[in-house]
Amino acid sequence: MKISGAELFTQALKREGVKHLFGFPGGVVIPIFDVLFSEPEIRVILTRHEQGAVHAADGYARSTGRTGVCLVTSGPGATNTITGLATANFDAVPIVCFTGQVARKMIGNDAFQEADIVGISRPVTKHNYLVTDRKDLAKIIKQAFTLASSGKPGPVLVDLPVDILKEEGDSHYPESVTIRGYNPVTKGHPGQIKKTAHALGQARKPLFYVGGGIHISGAADIFRKIVEKTRVPVVSSLMGIGAFPSDHPKNLGMLGMHGTYAANMAVTHTDLLFAIGTRFDDRVTGDLSKFAPEARIIHIDIDPAAIARNVPVEIPIVGDARIILEQLYTLLKSPSIEDWLKQIVKWKEEHPLTFSQDGKRLAPEAVIKTISDVFPDAIISTEVGQNQMWAALYYNFHKPRTLLTSGGLGTMGYGFPAAIGAQIGNPDRTVIDIAGDGSIQMNIQELATAALNELPVIVAILNNGYLGMVRQWQELFFNRRYSSTCLQRGVNCPPNCDQKPGQVCPPYTPDFVKLAEAYRAIGMRVTRMEDVRPALKEAGKSKTKPVLIDFIVEREANVFPMVPAGVAINKMMFDKRAQE
Amino acid sequence: MNHIISLLVENHQGVLSRIAGLFSGRGYNLASITAGVTMDPEITRITLVCEGEDDVIDQIKKQLHKLIDIIKVIDLTDVPSLHRELALIKVKAKPDQRGEIFQVSDVFRAKVMDVSMDSMVLEVTGSPEKIDAFTSIIQPYHIQEIARSGLIAVERGKKQ
Known part of the structure; x- marks a missing residue:
């Protein structure tokens, strides 16, 4: 036919x-x-x-x-x-x-x-x-x-x-096709797997470093079994979050530029870094010459070009993470790592994640912790910048494929349409876009898509009136010169704003609540900590309408810990106010 | 160090631009690239000469291998193989200079392809070094134009 x-x-x-x-x-x-x-x-x-x-x-x-x-x-x-x-x-x-x-x-x-x-x-x-x-x-x-x-x-x-x-x-459509230049390797080389098991057994300070490959290959279950069998602690890239439960005692959290103290210290002192489905991005490694300086490195990845690109790898294994971890599981034994585990607990206690609250405006970290409490099983998408890092650090992810975030390209405007797609694919789950007031405006037009398709996506805007991450860099490295990062700046503002935000600033534009209503979505504004939880609970009741919540957060809150670009990742800056 | 990489690729439109784009996009150094169909009309052989430290060359090979239209990546640098380049060189030559140029060409086994009143076209084949040597010898006669083919290479047969 x-x-x-x-x-x-x-x-x-x-x-x-x-x-x-x-x-x-x-x-x-x-x-x-x-x-x-x-x-x-x-x-x-x-x-x-x-x-x-x-x-x-x-x-x-x-x-x-x-x-x-x-x-x-x-x-x-x-x-x-x-x-x-x-x-x-x-x-x-x-x-x-x-x-x-x-x-x-x-x-x-x-x-x-x-x-x-x-x-x-x-x-x-x-x-x-x-x-x-x-x-x-x-x-x-x-x-x-x-x-x-x-x-x-x-x-x-x-x-x-x-x-x-x-x-x-x-009209014929083929069952399958062969592409002769394309034959991805999935099974790991048995010799390399034996070497890996041996190296892990010998290590005294081993550490897992996991990335997005765990989600993609469906390796979360076997990986968890391996961690529980070996008791080796875990750090994760941004893309790896959710691969292993955030609140598991062996999880040290995210490493890198905004990584936790324990994660970055562990990487700096480990004697065996076992990387799975991750690519040693510059935001992870900081100064390459000081990254994991004492470690032998094992690297599993399906992309041979990702292996040994940034760091020398002693045991490379090309293939699918799940298949390789399954091959590896029976060969593994628990190494003697008691001192190392004690050291890790010490690091965790030395600098747990902390943030300050000035009491006047909302602390963005507290908003995310409350989202995590009210919606423990949500799919979270993020935009890019401070909102993304706070979501990664403060939401308690415990399942794979629950954090949707533009890790590599860092695309502002990704989170909201991604949340729409996630809600279409998961009609029974709560889907929340954690956004900044800058990023959300890059694809705000999709409110119409969400409203007309009756998708109850929740958009939590952490509104600080700034392009917050760039402002943070300007504060820390450019002498507080907030060039083109204030989203309230109007034509009548002084050329060199006096850097005391909020005094005589023009009103925030747009009014997100009215904008939501114009799209026949639900709009709310929250300015006080005691209103955060009730607003989220109210949002959770919506079954057919998107909900946009404008959280008015502290204008100059920063993401900490922080390692300046290109610096060794154990050289972390902390929130001075939180420590006082 | 220069590496000679031989590729077997699908004879599809855009393959050359995929390879050229890979080199420009990732900042790799491409010294020459040649392409020609093989015995199988669906497969083209592309010969690349590229420069870089070992780790860069390693990345280049891996990245080339990732291109879907590339069937095979062979590094001929350390493999017994034959390398040839062809050059066509037009030199200024008054009738009284022709004899000298013929003599020099003979030494390099270059062929005279064309003779006119005031110029000659020479064809020389060999390694890039030989072509470099020939052009420097012939330079005093004033080279008007030169066209070099880029390197092509093929692995030698097994000796046993």
Whole structure:
């Protein structure tokens, strides 16, 4: 039977089990949207911006483990996906993004809404395709889904010229495809695994360092068994949070620039650093020459290029974290590490996480701790900056795939559309976007998407009137010169603001409560600590409406501990006020 | 140190730009790149010459391997292999200078491809070092144009 390219596209999505498609139409993809109009099995979520569509697909994918799918038009529709694709590519999120393209005979002629999206997206995708022949369409879609979700996952873009969407052709969709240049290794080398077990048995100060690979491979359960068998403590990258329960006594928390004292001290003194599914990012390592200086390093990763890129690795193991940890489990014994465990307890007691409250405005850390109390099983997305770090440090994560955050690219505006995607994929869970007042405005238009799709996403804005993380750096390293970081700054403000915020500042713009109401969402404003819990409980009652809570927090609160960029990670700065 | 990396890649559109983009995007040094189809019309062989410390070369190979269209990455640097480059050189040559140029060309086994009233075109094949040596010898006659192919390489057969 002959069917159109657009019909084949829809059949292919159904064969891939796609139930949700995040998209935005335009001229050249009308043929697909036309088929989808009468397709009951695929729900189209119309976002208000293509970037929102990709982030939503990303949040859907991270929270469910299934591939997120989006569909946008050519030209600006396609270029608007780039930040979303780069975000997903950095954090290894499986997405298939379909873009429309002008008809084949028009390509290269600067046609209306033409963009070389395959060229533009090449460095920010795992792979991409321009379909140039109707007979290749099915095979390419199958390859795209295969590549996105296997090996180290990532976004794959498929560019679809409009004439191919209209062309009648074969309806066959293949069961599987082989790609001869692509054979990811999943099983670990047995010799390396034996060496690893031996090295861990010999170590006196061993430490696990886990990353996003634990979530992706589904290794959380076997990893927990290994920790309990060996009693070796754990530190985690931002992406690894949730891989191991935050409140487990063996968990020292996040390491790196805003890592805990115990985590950073443990890394600095460990004699065996066992890294799993993580890539030694500069925000983790600080000064590389002083990172884990006494340690032998074992590194498991599915991406060979991630191993030994930043630090020398003694025992590399390429493969899938879950499979390798299962291979390893029976070989492991508990090493004698009593002194080390005692030392770790000491570090934990020396500098637990602390923050100060001036009593006038809300402490952002206290707001997050209350969110953690009221919604212990939520899926949390974050924006980027202080809100992200406070969420990572103060929310008690205890399950995999519950923290959705742009770790690698650091994309402001990620959290809210990601929360929408997560809520679509997890209709029975509470989904909360922990946002800053700056970041939320980067994709605030998606309030319409959340409202019309009746998604009870909670947006907790920690409103300090600043681009807070940049302001923190300006305070600490640029002599408090708050250049372009005050979001209340108006045209009549003095050129060199006197740095005493809040005295004669213009009113905050926009009024988030009114904005929420304009979108037919629920808006609340909270200014006092005693109102935080009741407001969250009220928000939790909403079943069909998004809730936006404007928490007016202390303007100049900082994220601590902090290690300045490029400095050894045991050289931490603490909140002086909290220690007084 | 220069490394010679031979790639077998899918003969798909955009493969060269994926490789070139990898080098520019990650700040690697690419000295030359050549491409040509193999016996199998679906597979192209690409020969790269790149510069870098061992750890950088190691990353380059791993990153190349990650490209989906690349089927095989072979580092020929420390493998017995044959390396050749071809150059076409147009030199200024008055009729009375032709004899000298013929003689020099003979020593380097360069071929004279074209002779005109005031110039000659020479073809020379060999290692990049040989071509460098030839151009420096021929330089005094004034080189008007030069086109170098970039290096191609193939592994030697097994001796046993």
